[in-house]
Amino acid sequence: MDWTLVLTQAINGLQLGILLFLLSAGLTLTFGIMDLINLAHASFFMLGAFICAWATLYFDSFVVGIVCAILGTALLALIVEKTVISHLYVRDHLDQLLATFGLILIADTAVHLIWGPAGLAIPLPSQLQGQVRFGELVVPTYRLVIIGVGLLIAATLYWLVNKTRAGMLIRAGASNRQMLSTLGINVKLLFTSVFILGAVLAGLGGLLIAPITEASIGMGNDIIITAFVVIIIGGIGSIKGAFVAALLIGFIDTFGRAFLDTIFALFMSVDSAETAAPAVSAILVYLLMALILVWRPQGLFPPKLR
Amino acid sequence: MSVLETNNLSKRFGGVVATDAVNLSLQKNRVHGLIGPNGAGKTTLIAQLAGQLVPDAGRVILNSRDITRLGEPARVRAGLTRTFQISALFNDFSVLENVAFAVQAKAGHSFRFWSNVGQNKKFNDRAHELLELLGLSNQAHANASALSHGEQRQLEIAMALATKPLVLMLDEPMAGMGAEESMRLIQLLQELKHDTTLLLVEHDMDAVFALADDLSVLVNGALIATGLAADVRQNPDVIAAYLGTST
Amino acid sequence: MNGVPTLHRIGGGLVLLLILFTPFVMLWLGKPFWLDIFTRLVILAIAASSLSLLLSVAGLASFGHAAYIGLGAYAVGIPVYYETYGGADWLASYSGWWHVLLGVTVCALFALVTGAISLRTKGVHFIMITMAFSQMILYLLVALEEFGGDDGLSVDLRSEFVVPGAQVLGIPALNMEEPWVFYLVCFAMLLLVLFIVAKLRHSHFGRVLQAAKQNELRVKALGINPYRYRLLAFVVAGIFAGLSGILFANYAYFVSPSMVEWTRSGELMFMVILGGVSTLFGPVVGASVFVLLEHFLSRFTVFWHLPFGILLLVVVLFGRGGIIGMLKREPKT
Ligand SMILES: Nc1ncnc2c1ncn2[C@@H]1O[C@H](COP(=O)(O)OP(=O)(O)O)[C@@H](O)[C@H]1O
Ligand SMILES: [Mg+2]
Numbered sequence: 001m002d003w004t005l006v007l008t009q010a011i012n013g014l015q016l017g018i019l020l021f022l023l024s025a026g027l028t029l030t031f032g033i034m035d036l037i038n039l040a041h042a043s044f045f046m047l048g049a050f051i052c053a054w055a056t057l058y059f060d061s062f063v064v065g066i067v068c069a070i071l072g073t074a075l076l077a078l079i080v081e082k083t084v085i086s087h088l089y090v091r092d093h094l095d096q097l098l099a100t101f102g103l104i105l106i107a108d109t110a111v112h113l114i115w116g117p118a119g120l121a122i123p124l125p126s127q128l129q130g131q132v133r134f135g136e137l138v139v140p141t142y143r144l145v146i147i148g149v150g151l152l153i154a155a156t157l158y159w160l161v162n163k164t165r166a167g168m169l170i171r172a173g174a175s176n177r178q179m180l181s182t183l184g185i186n187v188k189l190l191f192t193s194v195f196i197l198g199a200v201l202a203g204l205g206g207l208l209i210a211p212i213t214e215a216s217i218g219m220g221n222d223i224i225i226t227a228f229v230v231i232i233i234g235g236i237g238s239i240k241g242a243f244v245a246a247l248l249i250g251f252i253d254t255f256g257r258a259f260l261d262t263i264f265a266l267f268m269s270v271d272s273a274e275t276a277a278p279a280v281s282a283i284l285v286y287l288l289m290a291l292i293l294v295w296r297p298q299g300l301f302p303p304k305l306r
Numbered sequence: 307m308s309v310l311e312t313n314n315l316s317k318r319f320g321g322v323v324a325t326d327a328v329n330l331s332l333q334k335n336r337v338h339g340l341i342g343p344n345g346a347g348k349t350t351l352i353a354q355l356a357g358q359l360v361p362d363a364g365r366v367i368l369n370s371r372d373i374t375r376l377g378e379p380a381r382v383r384a385g386l387t388r389t390f391q392i393s394a395l396f397n398d399f400s401v402l403e404n405v406a407f408a409v410q411a412k413a414g415h416s417f418r419f420w421s422n423v424g425q426n427k428k429f430n431d432r433a434h435e436l437l438e439l440l441g442l443s444n445q446a447h448a449n450a451s452a453l454s455h456g457e458q459r460q461l462e463i464a465m466a467l468a469t470k471p472l473v474l475m476l477d478e479p480m481a482g483m484g485a486e487e488s489m490r491l492i493q494l495l496q497e498l499k500h501d502t503t504l505l506l507v508e509h510d511m512d513a514v515f516a517l518a519d520d521l522s523v524l525v526n527g528a529l530i531a532t533g534l535a536a537d538v539r540q541n542p543d544v545i546a547a548y549l550g551t552s553t
Numbered sequence: 554m555n556g557v558p559t560l561h562r563i564g565g566g567l568v569l570l571l572i573l574f575t576p577f578v579m580l581w582l583g584k585p586f587w588l589d590i591f592t593r594l595v596i597l598a599i600a601a602s603s604l605s606l607l608l609s610v611a612g613l614a615s616f617g618h619a620a621y622i623g624l625g626a627y628a629v630g631i632p633v634y635y636e637t638y639g640g641a642d643w644l645a646s647y648s649g650w651w652h653v654l655l656g657v658t659v660c661a662l663f664a665l666v667t668g669a670i671s672l673r674t675k676g677v678h679f680i681m682i683t684m685a686f687s688q689m690i691l692y693l694l695v696a697l698e699e700f701g702g703d704d705g706l707s708v709d710l711r712s713e714f715v716v717p718g719a720q721v722l723g724i725p726a727l728n729m730e731e732p733w734v735f736y737l738v739c740f741a742m743l744l745l746v747l748f749i750v751a752k753l754r755h756s757h758f759g760r761v762l763q764a765a766k767q768n769e770l771r772v773k774a775l776g777i778n779p780y781r782y783r784l785l786a787f788v789v790a791g792i793f794a795g796l797s798g799i800l801f802a803n804y805a806y807f808v809s810p811s812m813v814e815w816t817r818s819g820e821l822m823f824m825v826i827l828g829g830v831s832t833l834f835g836p837v838v839g840a841s842v843f844v845l846l847e848h849f850l851s852r853f854t855v856f857w858h859l860p861f862g863i864l865l866l867v868v869v870l871f872g873r874g875g876i877i878g879m880l881k882r883e884p885k886t
Contacts, residue, residue, distance in 0.1 A: 102869065236677065
């Protein structure tokens with residue numbers, strides 16, 4: 001086997017995993033703490049990308065674009081939380097799902113109204129456009145940036161949740177709402193903050209990937225389901241589970257698409273391998289999910305106190 | 307003859323020892339009272355006997371058969387039924403439908419797709435009998451959720467009886483009942499004794515002493531005394547730990 | 554539970570009559586395109602009714618119902634494709650009987666396997682897992698280059714339902730290419746599905762599902778394990794949704810992976826909720842309102858999803874019980 005190719009694919013898998021983690025971290029946090037399942041997470045992914053694209057073009061600076069996108073998604077998240085989401089905490093999951101599906105329809109149409117039906121590309125600054133060489137391995141600089149930023153955020157989240165007072169509140173919230181309010185903690189404020197944090201993480205995911213794929217309407221609607229698969233596998237509510245499962249899925253999906261035909265060709269004709277491989281690799285992560293669920297219906301790292 | 311028996315049954319919730327190596331034995335067609343302060347582990351014990359909770363260690367034996375690994379529905383079909391401390395009813399069903407469904411559950415599998423189960427005469431007749439027995443006849447067509455607290459407790463028992471249990475475990479059946487309702491239930495349980503073995507968890511001591519042939523006392527998950535009711539009442543440990551304060 | 558339905562049955566009957574005759578009245582008034590809209594309406598009503606067996610009767614919020622529509626549709630698309638362009642002789646056929654056999658088998662198997670896994674979980678797990686499995690079908694269809702991948706397949710001819718011997722007896726074959734014949738076939742299928750769902754709802758089987766929806770703990774304490782009953786309901790609902798998919802492929806002369814997008818499942822769920830979850834005809838009303846609104850709104854603006862999203866929000870936040878629920882709601886005393 002060609003090891004440079006394997007390494008290149010490993011980096012692609014890592015990048016996909018990181019992206020999935022950014023998206024699923026917010027999902028699993030909001031679920032773990034507020035017992036809220038939020039489809040509109042996909043919309044913040046898209047909005048982060050669009051705001052960043054627009055601001056980058058308008059101010060002619062990627063950095064300003066990023067800042068605008070973070071502030072913009074945070075503000076939108078605040079508005080959405082106050083007007084809609086805060087009414088949903090006490091509702092059942094089906095209501096939450098349908099209402100946030102409504103939000104997706106609204107967000108998709110709003111973006112269409114504002115920026116038109118076509119996508120927006122984000123031009124990268126020249127420093128990020130190059131490639132980095134490691135011996136025979138050539139990696140686009142921007143991919144390394146995505147991976148670096150993602151790992152940095154993962155580490156920050158880990159620190160935030162496990163080492164700070166805010167994180168202690170977050171973990172306490174996951175186990176006991178009443179206890180929090182009897183401690184005199186402002187549960188409303190905590191919920192709003194966590195929702196905004198989750199939305200900003202999703203927005204970051206969107207704006208990071210947009211220079212590669214460009215921002216497009218409904219860009220989050222498919223990947224959100226993959227993020228669901230991540231948190232199902234990881235254990236709904238667990239940050240650690242989300243991280244492990246996101247990387248697992250990133251690698252399996254990427255390697256499946258890249259090498260499954262070669263592997264299949266070992267025990268079937270090249271022709272049938274080339275027909276079968278794409279179909280199997282397309283459903284590989286779902287097969288993995290099914291297997292893990294048969295073995296552990298609550299996922300790999302189910303939070304203990306639920 | 308011992309009908310239901312536990313061997314060193316143990317269960318912990320984190321730091322709490324809810325069931326501490328319990329050896330309990332219910333004799334055929336007798337009423338076995340189980341008393342103990344709140345949080346002693348009575349409900350947890352019933353849940354393990356019923357198969358709702360899996361014990362950490364120990365065994366449950368029904369009629370000389372080890373049922374520790376048996377699922378909850380299978381235990382009910384084997385003749386071991388429980389009621390809930392907090393009434394667990396079908397709130398969208400009428401009172402009659404609640405009981406008729408319990409009769410249906412006893413009647414065999416429900417993979418029947420065509421006939422209208424609401425008009426099943428066998429189920430409805432039996433359900434009416436049970437409602438009559440529990441004094442709920444005039445409420446048959448009310449929604450279960452519309453019943454008073456005491457009536458819900460009666461319905462709870464009617465449903466359990468519909469499964470024709472060999473062993474019936476009652477978790478605080480009288481809690482929330484009026485005096486008259488309690489009296490009626492005590493009478494009913496007396497009659498049931500002829501063909502049913504009863505485990506009665508109850509805080510109403512008058513009811514326990516009126517009914518129980520045998521008595522066990524649970525404190526902090528452990529049985530501190532078990533035996534003939536008359537003997538256990540005299541047990542100094544029991545008087546000190548429990549009865550002393552209330553009687 | 555027994556007194557209320559009579560009024561609903563009359564109302565439901567009226568709704569069905571209205572649906573049945575409106576396109577013909579419109580045809581007579583010189584607006585033939587209504588037949589097309591109503592055909593779609595009836596097909597979606599079938600899918601929504603099948604979902605309501607899960608959602609309303611069994612309380613199982615399956616968010617992957619569109620997968621079955623897609624599987625049913627491809628059970629028409631693939632055999633017709635092979636029959637037209639050659640290949641896979643064992644699969645190729647224009648016969649509607651074959652399409653139904655294939656679609657029903659595939660949907661039943663898919664429901665059996667995914668149901669067996671997802672029914673071991675509850676609540677939000679169940680919702681997400683059903684969603685994920687339907688997404689799996691989406692990606693599978695996209696990956697099948699042979700059948701057009703993303704672009705899908707066009708279906709050149711509608712399924713042929715030839716009854717052996719009927720011709721000899723002088724009974725003409727069903728000409729599904731004739732729009733109003735096709736419409737009547739779809740309508741008959743809707744009646745059949747509604748009839749079966751109504752029967753199931755009041756059967757021994759349905760009572761177990763309803764009981765387990767309200768209090769699973771108690772059902773187990775009465776000696777019934779609801780798992781196998783739920784699994785069967787899951788399979789039956791999958792088959793009915795598959796039938797609507799078979800009709801849909803015939804209706805559109807086209808199948809594509811986009812039929813399986815989760816937003817389609819969301820729309821089906823919306824129809825059921827919109828109509829009201831606790832009645833037999835709720836999903837029919839919901840599907841009707843959905844299709845008609847979509848039709849009128851999309852004539853005004855390409856941005857018709859906006860009012861739709863807002864409506865969805867309003868229904869969920871304020872209109873519990875859906876349209877029928879609102880009509881039924883007695884004034885508080
Ligand atoms: N699901 C559970 N998780 C954690 N602790 C529990 C659980 N159920 C019961 N307990 C604890 O086990 C002990 C026994 O409870 P329980 O059986 O309800 O007592 P009783 O019925 O005698 O009042 C209590 O300390 C209770 O807090
Ligand atoms: Mg108790």
